[in-house]
Amino acid sequence: MNYDTVIGLEVHVELSTKTKIFCGCTTEFGGQPNTHVCPVCMGLPGALPTLNKRVVEYGIKSGLALGCSINKVCRMDRKNYFYPDAPRNYQITQDEFPICRDGYIDIEFEDGTKKRIGIERIHMEDDAGKLLHTKAGSLIDFNRAGVPLLEIVSRPDMSSAEEAILYLEKLKGILTCIGVSDCKMEQGSLRCDLNVSVKPAGSEKLGVRSEIKNLNSFKSLEKAIEYEVKRQIEAIENGEKLFVETRRWDEENLRTLSMRSKEAANDYRYFPEGDLVTLNISDEWIEEIRKTIPELPHEKYVRFIKQYNLPKYDANIITSSYDVADFFEETVDICSDSKAVANWIMGDISAFMNEKNIGINDTKITPQHLGNLIKLINDGKISNAIGKKVLSEMLENGKMPETIVEEKGLIQNSDESAILDMVKNVLESNPDNVAEYKNGRTNLFGWFVGQVMKMSKGKANPKIVSKLMKEEIEKM
Structure with a gap:
């Protein structure tokens, strides 16, 4: 029998605010355990939350960038559950009245075809702490408790790992572009829960879904989908009964493991957060925020193909990072050779960034460095091979290419x-x-x-x- 796969993603995005969602504690990554805390984010008796206005602004901004409607009247709610890393024994989140609803992301495949993935809702909430499992026992670091999150819930519109990754990549690009999050998956700034089920091909009735928690890399997402689809199909064909459950991803053994039966909404006993007022968002504020949204990656992608005559592949790579796209345009302004700039960025510079696990703005070169290097090559003063050596040295010490060429006597011989x-x-x-x-x-x-x-x-x-x-x- 053939089967259809049905996938939805719940993406948790850590916002780039300086302070937590309900208190003034820093959101800076790292720090000694349990030093970025106060009575509010530790949930101590009598400590009252105050909603960070910037979190609401970022929620609205994200919704507008993702084609959502903004709920002008919304509120915060209590979601009651006990986990060791939840200091209050409840989470302050949004239930019935989230800040955004009904958005979408259009993904594009290699052959140029597109598919629209619906976004059901976006809501604001606070993060929990972090459990550290050691040989001596399990420890808790509450530094992350109270860090503001947006949870972006897709509709179950994806049908393959490829579609899920394209959706998540584009979502990451948009959120980074508008500046609401750095989306550093290795630091937990972007992580997602995967909802996946299978059903007989063509059937209207959905299968029994599993939720796989806290996937924090594209590779993990891909492998988790592949494993879980295979597991569910084998279970069905072996006559096993599937049940709605929450599972976790075992990175070491590349498999999902059952954690617990999946909770329903009534298990959490949602009720309005009495310590926070209802939000009333004005049209004027929404329009002010709309004006701050820059050109989005997919808009930039179309422009780069037209303006710089880039191949689709190049344009997609360059515009996938807001910083890289800016670096590209500034460099082209200097050397007027868009294809050469794209080649250097996608080749040697990207290899260096991947090796060091840094962004382009964390390197020691600027658009002026690369633009001048390309002009030296195009003017016949150095060869492309020499250019690679010069770039390598620029990345290491930040010297201008002309200085390196002069110091090392690298001027090309045209005699x-x-x-x-x-x-x-x-x-x-x-x-x-x-x-x-x-x-x-x-x-x-x-x-x-x-x-x-x-x-x-x-x-x-x-x-x-x-x-x-x-x-x-x-x-x-």
Whole structure:
């Protein structure tokens, strides 16, 4: 039997506010355990919460960027449950009246086709603490307790791991672009719960879903979907009864494990948060926030293809990061070579950033560095190969390319007389290879050029080398 997969994501986004959602404690990542706390975020008796206005602003801003309608009247609610890392034994969240509803994200596949994924709701809430499991026992760090979150709940519109990843990538790009979160998955700023079920192909009736908690990487999301779909199908075909449950992802063994039966809404005994007033959001405030939304990644993607004549693949990579897109445009303004800029960013610079696990603004180079480097290459002053060496040094020490080229004597040799001597030397020293080339082994031409470049220690102008090499071989 064939099966359809049904996927929905609940994405938890840690907001980039300086203080927590209901108190003045810092949201800075790290710090000694239990030092970013106060009576409010520790839930001590008599401590009253005060809602951070910036959290509401970021909620509205996210909703507008995701095509949602903004609920002008909304409130905070108590969600009652006991976990060791929940200091109050309840979470302050939003139940019936969330800040945003009915949005969407359009994802695009490699073949150019698109699909719209619905967003059911966005609500504000506070985060719990963090459990640390050690050999000595389980410890709790409450530094994260009270950090503001947006929970973005999709509709069950995705049907494959590919679609889920495209959705999450685009969501991450939008949220980073509008500045509400850094979305650093390795620090827990973006994590998601996966809801997945399978059903007979074409059936209208949904299958029994499982929720997999706290996936914090695209790879984990992909592997969890693949494993869980396979597990559910095998269970159905073996006659096993599936039940709604919450599972966790075992990263080491690449499998999901059952945690508990899935709670229903009434298990949480939601009721209005009596210590916080109802929110009344004005049209004027919504419009003020709307004006602060910059050009979104998918809008930038379309513009980059048209304005800079970039291939779709290049445009997609460049616009996936707001910082990278800005760096790209500033560099193009300097050197006027959009394709070269894209190639350097997607190649050597991206490799360096991945190796160091940093963003482009955390490197030691600026658009001026890269723009000047590309101009040196395009002006024939250094070769592309030398350019790679210069870039490597720029990334390490932040020196301008002109300085590195001058200090190391890397200016490209365009003296045709000197290059011609080297070309003749290579041909005269390799008569057998010349004979083979004349007999049809034309791929040896690149070898001849390479020998000249080696002889010149990479400084010979490769265009001149190729031109003279061709002329000299034709004379023989």
